[in-house]
Amino acid sequence: MSEPATLVTMELMGKEYRVPSGLTILAAIEYAGYKLVRGVGCRGGFCGACPTLYRREGSHRIFTALACQTLVEDGMCLVQMPFVPVPTKPYDLHSITPQPTTLLRFFPEIAGCVACNTCTRACPQGLPVMDYIQAALRGDIERVAMLSFDCIACGICSSRCPADIKHYAVGLLARRIYGKYLVPSSENLALRVSAIESGRYDAELRELMELPLAELRARYEQRSFEAVADQNGDYSATRRYNSPMDPVDYQDELEGV
Amino acid sequence: MELIDGYPASMRESIAMVERTRPARLGQTFPAMSLEERRALLLGHHPDYQADAKRPLSFGPSKGLLLNHELADLFEARPLVRPNLDLSKIDADVDLLVIGGGGAGTVAAIWAVQSGLDPARVLIATKLRHGDSNSTMAQGGIQAADRPEDSPVQHFLDVMGGGHFTNRPDLVRALVSDAPLIIQWHERLGVMYDKDSQGRFVENPGGGTSRNRMHSARDYTGLEIMRVLRDEARNLGIRVVEFAPAIELVCDETGAVAGAVLLNLETRRYHIVRAAATVLTTGGLGRVHIQRFPTTNHYGATGDGLVLAYRVGAELVDLDAVQYHPTGAAFPAQMAGLLITEKVRGLGAQPLNRLGEQFVFPLEPRDVEAAAFIRECGERGLGVPTPHGICGVWLDAPMVDLIHGPGTIRNALPAMYRMYTRFGIDMTRDPILVFPTLHYQNGGVAADEHGATSVPGLFVAGEVMGGIHGKNRLMGNSLLDFNVFGRRAGIAAAHYARAHRPGRLSLAHVAEYERMLREAGIETARTAPRILPDYRGKEALERYLDVPV
Numbered sequence: 001m002s003e004p005a006t007l008v009t010m011e012l013m014g015k016e017y018r019v020p021s022g023l024t025i026l027a028a029i030e031y032a033g034y035k036l037v038r039g040v041g042c043r044g045g046f047c048g049a050c051p052t053l054y055r056r057e058g059s060h061r062i063f064t065a066l067a068c069q070t071l072v073e074d075g076m077c078l079v080q081m082p083f084v085p086v087p088t089k090p091y092d093l094h095s096i097t098p099q100p101t102t103l104l105r106f107f108p109e110i111a112g113c114v115a116c117n118t119c120t121r122a123c124p125q126g127l128p129v130m131d132y133i134q135a136a137l138r139g140d141i142e143r144v145a146m147l148s149f150d151c152i153a154c155g156i157c158s159s160r161c162p163a164d165i166k167h168y169a170v171g172l173l174a175r176r177i178y179g180k181y182l183v184p185s186s187e188n189l190a191l192r193v194s195a196i197e198s199g200r201y202d203a204e205l206r207e208l209m210e211l212p213l214a215e216l217r218a219r220y221e222q223r224s225f226e227a228v229a230d231q232n233g234d235y236s237a238t239r240r241y242n243s244p245m246d247p248v249d250y251q252d253e254l255e256g257v
Numbered sequence: 258m259e260l261i262d263g264y265p266a267s268m269r270e271s272i273a274m275v276e277r278t279r280p281a282r283l284g285q286t287f288p289a290m291s292l293e294e295r296r297a298l299l300l301g302h303h304p305d306y307q308a309d310a311k312r313p314l315s316f317g318p319s320k321g322l323l324l325n326h327e328l329a330d331l332f333e334a335r336p337l338v339r340p341n342l343d344l345s346k347i348d349a350d351v352d353l354l355v356i357g358g359g360g361a362g363t364v365a366a367i368w369a370v371q372s373g374l375d376p377a378r379v380l381i382a383t384k385l386r387h388g389d390s391n392s393t394m395a396q397g398g399i400q401a402a403d404r405p406e407d408s409p410v411q412h413f414l415d416v417m418g419g420g421h422f423t424n425r426p427d428l429v430r431a432l433v434s435d436a437p438l439i440i441q442w443h444e445r446l447g448v449m450y451d452k453d454s455q456g457r458f459v460e461n462p463g464g465g466t467s468r469n470r471m472h473s474a475r476d477y478t479g480l481e482i483m484r485v486l487r488d489e490a491r492n493l494g495i496r497v498v499e500f501a502p503a504i505e506l507v508c509d510e511t512g513a514v515a516g517a518v519l520l521n522l523e524t525r526r527y528h529i530v531r532a533a534a535t536v537l538t539t540g541g542l543g544r545v546h547i548q549r550f551p552t553t554n555h556y557g558a559t560g561d562g563l564v565l566a567y568r569v570g571a572e573l574v575d576l577d578a579v580q581y582h583p584t585g586a587a588f589p590a591q592m593a594g595l596l597i598t599e600k601v602r603g604l605g606a607q608p609l610n611r612l613g614e615q616f617v618f619p620l621e622p623r624d625v626e627a628a629a630f631i632r633e634c635g636e637r638g639l640g641v642p643t644p645h646g647i648c649g650v651w652l653d654a655p656m657v658d659l660i661h662g663p664g665t666i667r668n669a670l671p672a673m674y675r676m677y678t679r680f681g682i683d684m685t686r687d688p689i690l691v692f693p694t695l696h697y698q699n700g701g702v703a704a705d706e707h708g709a710t711s712v713p714g715l716f717v718a719g720e721v722m723g724g725i726h727g728k729n730r731l732m733g734n735s736l737l738d739f740n741v742f743g744r745r746a747g748i749a750a751a752h753y754a755r756a757h758r759p760g761r762l763s764l765a766h767v768a769e770y771e772r773m774l775r776e777a778g779i780e781t782a783r784t785a786p787r788i789l790p791d792y793r794g795k796e797a798l799e800r801y802l803d804v805p806v
Binding site: 022023024027030031033034035036037038040041042043044045046047049069070071088090091092093094125126145149150152153172175176177178179180181183184185186187188189190192193196201204205208209213216217219220221223224225226 | 291292385386388389391393394401402403404405406407408409410411413414415417418422426427430433434437438440441444445446447448449450452454455456457458462467468469474475477479480481484485488489491492493494500522523553555556590591595596671672675676679789791792793
C-alpha cells in the first residue's frame with residue numbers, strides 16, 4: 001500500500017547493489033542476497049554484533065554505525081566488521097582492592113591515550129568514550145562506570161584507536177568494581193536472604209502449593225496491591241546513582257551527549 | 258513520505274487528541290480486570306486461542322500437544338545428520354557440555370565450576386557469539402521479593418495467577434525462593450543495579466505484580482547482567498566455542514545423553530563432543546515467526562533446543578502458549594516488532610487508542626494486555642493506522658517525565674530514547690506507537706526443579722525449559738528464571754558428571770525418530786533444527802518495509 005520505494009545504490013565489499021531506500025543497512029545486505037552469519041545478532045541495537053564501516057560520497061571521512069540501527073544511503077560504500085579482538089588477561093574481581101591506580105594496572109595502555117577523540121566520534125551509542133578513558137587514567141572509577149554504562153561492546157572504538165586501547169574492557173572492569181565495592185550493598189536483601197535460608201517461608205509456600213485451585217484463585221484475587229507511588233527513597237533517575245563519594249558532576253557531560 | 262518530527266500528518270492528527278486528553282488522564286488510571294473479564298478477552302482476541310492456528314503433535318512422548326503450525330513444522334522435520342554418522346573420532350571430551358551461550362548457559366557453566374568441575378573440562382558451544390541472546394536484549398528488570406513489604410509468598414501468588422494457575426508449583430517455589438539469593442550473587446559480581454545512596458534497590462511495578470519488586474539497571478538490565486556473567490565465565494577460564502550450534506544430541510548405548518554433534522558455521526565441519534553431562538540452554542523461538550508475527554527475539558532464536566530434546570525422548574510442556582509482548586514498536590517500519598520495555602508502562606505511560614482514550618489498565622499480565630490492544634485495533638476499529646499498513650495503539654511516553662520529572666526518560670530509559678532518536682522520533686515529546694510482537698516461549702522442555710529432564714544426562718535451563726511460567730510469563734521473571742534454573746542445572750549437572758562416565762556414542766535415537774516420522778505418515782523435505790532464519794530478498798522487505806516487489 002505504501003508508495004513504491006525509490007532504489008538507492010550501495011557498494012557492499014566492492015560490489016554494487018540496488019536496494020530500496022528506507023531499509024536498515026542490515027536489511028539492505030539481506031535484500032541484496034546475503035544470508036548473514038557474522039555481522040548480525042539481536043537486530044535491535046543491544047548486542048554489538050553488527051559494527052559497520054562506511055564512506056559517503058563526497059566525504060573523506062570513515063563513518064561507523066550499527067547495521068541494524070542505521071538506514072542505508074545512496075552512494076554508501078560499506079563493509080561489516082565481523083569481530084574486533086579485545087582479549088584481556090583474566091582477573092579475580094573478588095580479590096581486587098579498588099585504588100586510583102587499579103584500572104591503569106590492569107590496562108596500562110590507557111596511558112598512551114593521545115586524546116584524539118576518534119573513539120568518541122566512532123561510538124554508535126554516542127558515548128563520551130575518550131572522556132571515560134581519561135577518567136580511568138585519573139583513577140575515577142565511578143565516572144568511568146557512569147559514562148560507559150550504555151556500552152554494548154561492539155568494539156568499534158578499539159578498532160579505530162591509535163593507542164590500541166581496549167576501551168570496552170576498561171569500562172566493564174570499572175563498572176564491576178563500582179557495583180561490587182563502591183555502592184553499598186542492600187540491607188533489606190541481606191535480611192531477606194537469611195530469612196529464606198532459615199526456612200521462614202517454607203510452611204507458607206507449602207500451604208499455597210497444596211491449596212485446591214479454587215482457593216488459590218480466591219487468594220490471588222484477594223491479594224493486596226502496593227501503591228504505585230514512588231517508593232524509591234532518594235534515588236533520582238536524573239541524577240542516576242546518588243554516590244556518597246563522588247564530588248564530580250558528570251551530569252553536564254551526559255546532557256551534552 | 259513527508260514527516261513532521263518523525264510522524265506523517267495523518268498520525269499527527271491523532272497525536273493532537275492524545276495531547277488534549279493528557280492533563281485529565283494524569284493520575285487517572287483505567288481499572289484492572291477481574292479473572293473472568295480476563296478470560297473472556299483472551300478467548301476472544303489472543304492469538305493463542307485461535308483454533309485454526311494449531312495442530313496436535315502427531316508422534317513421540319508429547320503426542321497430542323497442540324502446537325502452532327510453525328512450531329509443529331519444526332518437530333515434523335528430518336534430522337540434519339544421518340544415524341550412521343561416524344562417531345569414532347571425538348573432537349572434544351568434556352565433563353560438561355553447555356549448548357547455548359546466553360544467560361542460562363553462562364550461569365550453568367559458572368555454577369558447574371563453582372561446584373568443583375575443572376573449567377578446562379567445561380565447554381560452552383553457542384550458535385553466534387557468546388552472549389548474543391535474548392538475555393542481552395531484556396530491558397525492564399528482574400523480579401525478587403526483597404523488601405519488607407514483600408515476600409516470596411506474595412511473589413508466588415503473582416506468578417501463579419499470571420500463568421493462569423497452569424504453572425508447576427514446585428518450579429515456581431524454586432523461582433521465588435532463589436530470587437533474592439540471585440540478586441545477592443549479582444551484587445557480589447558487581448552488577449550495577451539502580452540503587453539509592455543507602456544501597457537500597459530502586460524497585461518498580463510490572464504487569465501482574467502486586468508489589469514493586471522489579472530491579473533494573475536503567476533499561477539495559479539484561480545487557481548489564483549478561484556482560485558481567487560473560488566476563489566472570491572468561492575469568493574463570495571456561496572454554497567457549499562460538500558459531501558452533503549443536504545440530505543433534507548424541508546418546509550412549511543406555512540412551513543417556515552423552516554430548517552433541519556441533520556444526521562449525523564457517524567451515525561447515527561437524528565436531529563431535531562427548532560429555533558426561535549436557536545442559537541445554539538454547540533459548541526461545543521468536544525467529545520462527547509464529548502466525549507471521551514480527552518478533553523481539555535475536556537472530557538465533559529458532560527453537561533448536563526443543564527439537565534436539567524431543568529427539569532423545571524428552572517431554573514438552575505448555576508449548577501451546579507463546580507470549581506476545583503487548584508493546585512491540587509499530588512505527589516506524591524499520592523498528593517494527595522491536596521491544597518497547599514494559600518499564601515504560603511501569604513508569605506511568607498509558608496505552609491509548611486513536612482518540613487519545615484509555616481502554617485498558619496499563620499493567621495487566623502480558624497476554625491480557627496484548628489481547629486488549631488487538632481488540633482495540635481489530636473489533637473496535639480504534640487503532641492508529643500507519644503508512645506501512647499495520648495499526649497500533651499509542652503509548653503515552655511523555656507522561657513518564659511529567660510524573661517523575663524532566664530527564665527521567667533520557668536517564669531511566671536511555672536505550673528506548675536512543676533507538677527512537679535514531680529514527681527521528683523524540684519520545685519525551687511525542688507518544689510512541691505499539692502493537693503486540695512475538696516475545697517469549699512460555700513452555701518448553703519439561704524438567705524438575707534442578708533442571709533435570711526425564712532423559713538421563715540431559716538438563717535444561719532458561720527459555721527452552723517449560724513449566725515455570727505456565728501459559729503466560731510475567732515481566733521480570735525471565736532474567737530471574739535463567740539465573741535460578743541456570744544455577745540449579747549447573748550444580749545438578751556437575752554432580753551428575755562426577756558420578757557418570759559416558760559409554761559408547763550412538764545416534765540410534767535419530768534412526769528411531771526417522772521411524773516415528775514414517776509411521777506418522779509425515780513425508781517432508783523440511784529439516785530441523787533451523788539454525789538461522791532466512792531473510793534474503795523479498796523476505797527482507799516483508800520484515801522491514803511494505804513495498805511492492
